Amino acid sequence: MPHLVLRTVDGAADLLIEELRAMPSLHSIRQLTAETVECAVDGSLEELAACGLYASAAFEPLSWVRRFGRLERLPWSTNLVVAEVLTRLAKIRTGQLVLDPFCGTGTILLAVRRRTPGARVVGVDNDRRALAMAARNTRRQISLVRAEAGALPVADGSVDRVVANLPFGKLVGTHRGNRELYPAALREIDRVLTADGRAVLLTEDKRLLLQAVDRQRGLKAVRRRLLKYNGATPTAYVLTRPR
Template structure:
């Protein structure tokens, strides 16, 4: 079996921690950790430096960071009463690897072995020492919540959490993803809100099978069907919330294809939403999206948040109906 780093989430710690997230999600992360009593010491474009005192479990439950790290200069303090003291190594020593530290790499490795008694283990480690900090393997997002199957254009889990928050799903509401792919947004809607019904459509049967597997793995369910986003098999006004990662026209599709797809898909979204409906749509084909919204009856953009992932800078647009 592959080595899985372990940690005591009920351990009470006092530490300065670096939390990394997607640019655009920093405000949501800051709000999350402040609610836990953490003090924000510094903000970065893609993360926070915080002072945190308390059990690890509530902090690990946040969906808005994917990496937690410790300043390498503060490892001794962290080993005493911080997050490193909560590690549960499989052997007699903490396992570590050293990333791209340049000329300091070998000196750092020798220091961790001689000063802390750690075991250099590049292929099975508890701590990954990178220029930005000593990353705790057991607190990676995929370790905390499990890894989902992905399509080439699947939504990043942190971004999916932001989109779900923006959707403001109320208990019992019907939520639709007309470009569901592997079902990442449906999974997050099920886990972070209390929807009444989840609907997921896609043109690719293989993605629908993947979505079904992901939902089943997370203990959620949805009605999945092969359908065209330009011709949704849903009655008018029957969907309370729409969440979608639209084709950007880069990794998937093209701008030329989007020029026909966006008007048809947005017209359908406007049709299936009721007067108080709300859609959260992610795209990097921004000019086309804005122009299409302006030409689509009954909908308008009320909010835009620029996110970043994988070298792209898509925007999450919150779209509502203009009237009932």
């Protein structure tokens, strides 16, 4: 029985293993390192191909094979596997409205559409060039709007899920700018989110985000997941309404 090694990001291996265990064609699943998972293959790989939680795969001793198609990207575009992790944390259901207020080139929007085809997806960004790339990446099949994250063009209490990769202040934005941006974005997320809504926000400017959440009494951080890739160590925070 051939063995396949899958490469993910540090912090996502448990999510990958959970999904692999639900696939009847895979056996002897085990984590090799923080970034790799091995499994034995006995049957069709169709379900495995549909899983977005790994970036490349190899039948040992063959070389790694990358699996994501070509997308237009900017230096700060969200890592493709990380986008898939964020969608899992968001627990999106068919028919729900999902908003990315920092959508950039559309990586998270595509991950949501792959994971939950029946979700309604909207991307917002203030960068014309990034939105043009997002339109091409999504083949203009997802609603895209140019606006500021601090003034979202959606109605109060209308969004079921917010999923976003916030500016860290490294490749894009600044820590000083985030002092105003994060509270403004949190106020808007609080305004647009439904009573049972959920937001998943990724950042390396962690203390600043938690301070903004603490000041926004309509939201509470209930879960966090540290991810490590390409020298970055951001945390994904899951926010819900306080009980």
